[in-house]
Amino acid sequence: MTKTSRPLTLSDFDFDLPPDRIALHPVEPRDAARLLHVRAEGFSDRIVRDLPEILREGDVLVSNDTKVIPAQLEGRRRDARIEITLLTREAGTDRVEWWAFARPGKKLKIGDRIDFAGDFAATVLAKAEDGQIRLGFAGDEARFRTALAAHGWMPLPPYIRKSRAVLRRDDADYQTVFAAREGAVAAPTAGLHFTPELLAALKAKGIEQRRVTLHVGAGTFLPVKVDDIARHRMHAEYGEIDTATAEAINRARQEGRRIVAVGTTSLRLLESAAKDGRVLPFADSTDIFITPGFRFQIADLLMTNFHLPKSTLFMLVSAFAGVTRMRAAYAHAIAKGYRFFSYGDASLLERAP
Structure with missing residues (x-):
């Protein structure tokens, strides 16, 4: 880890990323x-299909089984076009209510109706200081899910939506092979690289596979707006680790086997549930913000995509593998033509001491 006499600031996580390195497909x-593959002794250029050769027998691969919902909606308020991105379902109510981002949202007023289709509409119930709005949908959960499947689109990252149209093939492309539990409004993108054939090869190698759930929120795309990163606050996301999974991970650690987190979402959930070097069963929200200096307790390796400059995700990987090592790794990746972000290539990071 980089030694410094001052606190790290947002500019410490900046780097030049050519626009053509950002993958759109x-x-x-x-x-x-x-x-x-990023190790203490250097870098190796491989492909994801090489994972069974790289990992060891007995390693435990922990992936996120959240399923992305078609959370992007387009509607109208009278004559104005409104884009809605659903974020989190309002808890503690039997009615179908969601917090969302709206664009444009400043002119929306409480009581306004947004029509998405002839039988699908929402009413603005509340507005928050951070720009979120609370929407109430008519009907029960089953009716809402049916309408969302018919009229919603995959909530691709904003940079993709600005560069190309959202396609129906994104319904499959932006969903991982692990997807089982609906609730995410952004994909756990490291999991996008896996196929049934690769999972079978990992199993044949003797690599244990476990699932956790973290429903990824749209906050993963929000920029850090303060130079003092200690002042940044993460949006909370709901996650679960069941007892059997926690026990399996703890048993592996006791036996000296390595824990491989697939994605920053799996890593954040494991570390949120950690206490005294063990994983506890977990069913709660977490807003954990991992930056250099964080003491990791569970994960030994992290598989993750390449992240954007000044992002909380680049801060996380810098915390995990070391600031200096990650800056060198990203410089290598850019020079070698690796593809960045959600639809991009992957890295496998070994944790720094």
């Missing part, structure tokens, strides 16, 4: 994506 097949 995934590679086919998924496990043909490139994989940069």
Whole structure:
């Protein structure tokens, strides 16, 4: 980790990223994506399909089984076009209410009706200081889910939506092979690289596979707006680790086997549930913000995509593998033409001492 006499600031996580390095489509097949193996002794250029060769027998692969919902909606308030991104379902009510981002949202007023289709509409119930609005949908949960499936679109990251249209093939491309439990409004993108064939090869190698759930929120795309990163606050996301999974991970650690987190979402959930070097069963929200200096307790390796400058995700990987090492790894990746962000290539990071 970089030694410094001052606190790290947002500018410490900036780097030059050529726009053409940001992927707008995934590679086919998924496990043909490139994989940069980052170790203390240097870097190795591999592909995701090489994972069974790189990992060890007995390693535990922990992936996120959240399923992305079609949370992007387009509607109208009278004559104005409104874009809605659903964020989190309002807890403690039997009615179908969601917090969301609206664009444009400043002119929306409490009581306004937004029509998405002839039988699908929402009413603005509340507005928050951070720009979120609370929407109430008519009907029960089943009716809402049916309408959302018919009229919603995959909530691709804003930079993709600005560069191309959202396609129906994104319904499959932006969903991982692990997806089982609906609730995410952004994909756990490291999981996008896995295929049934790759999972079978990992199983044959003797690599244990476990699932956790963290429903990824749209806050993962929000920029850090303060130079003093200690003042940044993460949006809370709901996650679960069941007892059997926690016990399996703890048993592996006791036996000296390595824990491999697939994605920053799995890592954040494992570390949120950690106490005294053990994983506890977990069913709660977490807003954990991992920056250099964080003491990791559970994960030994992290598989993750390449992240954007000044992002909380680049701060996390810098905390995990070291600021200096990650700056060098990203410089190598840019020079070698690796593809960045959600539909991009992957890295496999070994934790710094």
